[in-house]
Amino acid sequence: EAGVAQSPRYKIIEKRQSVAFWCNPISGHATLYWYQQILGQGPKLLIQFQNNGVVDDSQLPKDRFSAERLKGVDSTLKIQPAKLEDSAVYLCASSFGGYSGNTIYFGEGSWLTVV
Amino acid sequence: GQNIDQPTEMTATEGAIVQINCTYQTSGFNGLFWYQQHAGEAPTFLSYNVLDGLEEKGRFSSFLSRSKGYSYLLLKELQMKDSASYLCAAANQAGTALIFGKGTTLSVSS
Numbered sequence: 001e002a003g004v005a006q007s008p009r010y011k012i013i014e015k016r017q018s019v020a021f022w023c024n025p026i027s028g029h030a031t032l033y034w035y036q037q038i039l040g041q042g043p044k045l046l047i048q049f050q051n052n053g054v055v056d057d058s059q060l061p062k063d064r065f066s067a068e069r070l071k072g073v074d075s076t077l078k079i080q081p082a083k084l085e086d087s088a089v090y091l092c093a094s095s096f097g098g099y100s101g102n103t104i105y106f107g108e109g110s111w112l113t114v115v
Numbered sequence: 116g117q118n119i120d121q122p123t124e125m126t127a128t129e130g131a132i133v134q135i136n137c138t139y140q141t142s143g144f145n146g147l148f149w150y151q152q153h154a155g156e157a158p159t160f161l162s163y164n165v166l167d168g169l170e171e172k173g174r175f176s177s178f179l180s181r182s183k184g185y186s187y188l189l190l191k192e193l194q195m196k197d198s199a200s201y202l203c204a205a206a207n208q209a210g211t212a213l214i215f216g217k218g219t220t221l222s223v224s225s
Contacts, residue, residue: 004157040217041217042202042217043215
């Protein structure tokens, strides 16, 4: 079974530039998550989709971050403009359903460095 | 509020047993997850507890006490490859959020 695919794996940008990350979840998984993991901390949920609808985006900094999942499969996360504090690993994850007993599978992450 | 607490670092030797504790406070509760994360890699699922008690899975076991808001991950017969960060995460009642702790970095030496 193919896992969660993410790209690019690494990205270095200057502050105020923009960046986009792509995620392809495991086939058949209705729920897709984007997490931000700053070095030395646990992952923090940015946004959760159920099919192509947003379930939770309460911690997404909407003035600079946006995410979409137009056809209920692939998703993109965009940051514009980037700030130094956005340097982190952006983890995409998917599950068959929500958190209730469903295993969440993570991709390898997209490592962002903002200089 | 919502909070997950776990020790920052632990060390142990090969062949030993180590217990990583986690306490949690969430708005309602719908299960406790443990993930393993090697440096530079994605978190991988280890265990899920929703009822009180011990779940055993090979060398790894996980325990939950809902009344105490407490869980632990027990690793037996430690191997060098067990050196990693171990993340405790609690799901809220609606199952719409997973709150992660900061992770416990375990270093296993020979």
